[in-house]
Amino acid sequence: MKKPLKHISIVGFVMFALLFSSTSWVQFVTADSLNNNALNNRKVLDQLARDRGPILVDGKKIAYSEPVDDKYKFQRKYGSEGLDPRAYASMTGYYSIVSGASGMERASGEYLSGDSDALFYDKVGSLVTGEQPRGAAVELSIDPKVQKAAWDGLGNQNGAAVALDPKTGKILAMASTPGWDPNPIASHDSSTAQSAFETLNNAEDKPAYNRAIGGNLYPPGSTFKVLVAAAALESGDYKPDSTLNGPAELDLPQTTSTIGNSHPGACRNGGSPTLADSLAESCNTSFASLGMDLGEDAIKEQAEKFGFGQEMEIPLNVSASTFPEDLNPPQLAQSSLGQYEVRSTPMQMAMMTAGIANGGKMMKPQLVDRVLNANTLEPIKEMRPAQMSRPVSGKTADQLTTMMEGVVEDGTASVAKMDGTKVAAKTGTAQHGPGAAPHAWFISFAPADDPKIAVAVVVENGGNAGNEAYGATVAGPIAKDMMEAVVEK
Template sequence: MNKPIRTISMFCLLLFVALMLNATYLQFWRADSLDNDPRNRRVIEAAYSRERGAILVGREPIAESVPSDDRYEFQRTYPIPFKYAPVTGYFSFFSQTAIEQTQNEVLSGEDPRLFVTKLVDLLSNDPNKGGSVQLTLDPEAQDAAYEGLDALPGDVEGSVVALDPATGKILAMVSLPTFDPNKLASHDLDEVTSAYERLDADESEPLVNRAIAKTLPPGSTFKIVTAAAAIESGNYTASSEVPGGATYRLPQTSGESGVIDNEGRDCGTDRIPFVQAMENSCNTTFAALANELGAEAMLKQAEAFGFNATYLEDLRPQAESVFPEDMNPPETGQSGIGQFEVRSTPLQMAMVVAAVANNGIVKRPYIVDEVQSAEYDVLEKTEDSDFSQAISSSTAADLTQLLVSTVDNGTASPAAIPGISVAGKTGTAQSGIDDVPPYAWFVSFAPADDPQVAVAVMIESADIPRGEIAGGQLGGPIAKAVMEAIIND
């Protein structure tokens, strides 16, 4: 073989080897990263055309894929859009959110637990179908929460969360304002872009699930945490006397800004029964208790309930509820009544009251009950787990006694259910922003002697005069309706 032919042959061989190496590298080493690359339109279009699994509440699909007569073959639809949108999120050509995102591998059929289903589909030459996801939500509780919040006047901004205290199952989760995910799942991509831009620019934040992703001062509902810390210290029980008085001056302060009052409620003059302080939500009592306990004890108790932590694994994004560190005495006093820089999600306050209902144990909340095949065979069922033992069972019993009396004789009376013992606490938290009215909160559980449901209601904004904003009057009836839906189910 002459030299030019030999040179050309060697060059062709090198090209062939390089081609094989590149093909091997792309198909084996880079395959996963290329599949997951958001710029890979082939993968995106294939996923968008696939028959995605259903998201179920009870036996009802709240998200499903139906045949489509266009290029994408299947259209993602949401039959009950507004009520469930904060939970389902949306599946669009550009992105996914909420359950559509966290359970994407199951719904798309890519989850390893669906291997047998994928194998059968491959052998029968059928398109790959996604698995289904069964949620823990109770449809009657969800209806009660949504209708109660939506019935408030004006453009409502708020949230309701209900938990099973014994397991951590999320029984209801509502956030207003909400949105129509069908518009974001449309096959008209220009329409999707326009709809998203409108929603994203909306100052009322309809795309934010307020139940888990927005924190606000919890106000007097946080007094449950302060009371828990006081009883856990060993210095108090439900029958003890606690600091009272019409006003309380925060340590190291002067002038009116350092004085906390009770807004006219009956809080005695010196020492008063603990039950009176809770029934009347005495600011002076709980500010004084917080300072008596100290910043470290308050921080420890708040974190035992879940503050400064993430714990929701199957729904995102979850904002951490905040209890500040390294507070000085004036800040510690304000924290005892849920002010200063204390901030909570509705889910967090539902966990606090659920822990009281569950002998002091905080259960890790979850919303995915089962993962199922396309034929609805159960592949995996979520098992409940403990997050912490926040308080002792005796402390929980004392707090229950105080909170039942608050419903029977105090500010939480709007949540009373005839013939059933209910525990509850109101909250009205100052926003700390000029011209922004206070936030109304309410937390409760029932039946107090055999708890089945714990509820947190947060009303951020509604068309209600500032002087009429009160957690009991606004949130109490909503919590009552949700509790009745579970108890009567």
């Protein structure tokens, strides 16, 4: 029996060799890929148990972790005195045991959790001091006064408002309504968290969409005329005082339909308005014919210079605004008025406004101002302004600014007039379906001669004004409040 015993012994050793191999395979060879597997929920749970860094607005905590006595060790909380968590939810997002992270909680997750390589020296430091490693604090560029003006102004209406510092690209406000409260989703009670998560995602008016940078996007309406005017000036064939064709009704080629003005009758100068006049009174017929004269390519090119067609990270993802392709003349005419299939985020319109305000230099919008050591509040990383593009020349920018001032002084945007401060603006009232109340738009910047803030506001379906809504009446006051929060009266 000696020989078969030896064989049995070998069989046993082979079995154990296989087990040593399979164990190494799982724990060493493929460990990284298993750890990063999409099905693996341990990473989120591991991070949940860490002292996550806060998200700050003007030095105050809008999202922070508090030690609690349960298995997750830290409870994530949102909002603090003067900072309504619902007004900031579209930026902070949530950090949840059941649904992971969203918003800045996800986009800045590496800093907040302390995983980022940028925190390497901090981590080494905490090894030396024996201190529990902490995530870093992320300070947003948001100005709480502007944010409050946007949030209060939108109120119970659905819509969005974005404010940028034209010179740096700092995002001063970014509101999306309806707002929502991240606190219940961050609950450690999984059924509470789950039902709050489902409520957020299944609600009819889609609060989970960050309307400022994503969601379904909006037709920009007449605010887009600024972009068409920019294309006209950049072409070299037009000046602000060039005369355009602005009849009461414009026949569209190849069809029987016509384009009319929002106010009855022909445009200024008996149907022959200047470019500046056309912008001031938002003449549809003159911009429709201007657009058809410029052609699809010129407008599309100008739109792309302003950022259309381009996704961005601020570090939240900004959806690409779109200008349609292969247009026939009627479609091009409609598109020139910011209708048809032109779709834009409020962020895109704010960027365009800021680019004009900044003399034609469009800065990259950024939401993170600084990353700080959560213990010492020493900066680890500071935001550096970055130029994104040069959509128009300085001369064109100046001309556009003057024209937009004209819109406030002697046009549709008179609601934005401020004592002692020059304001440049453009209104928009975007149709988006038969019978549906229009989206009310307002873009503006102030002071026009030394811009500190550029704003884009949209109120969905006319807001509380419904079918009676105009950009000036519904969105205008919100934009004005936001500008006033920055500009000294």
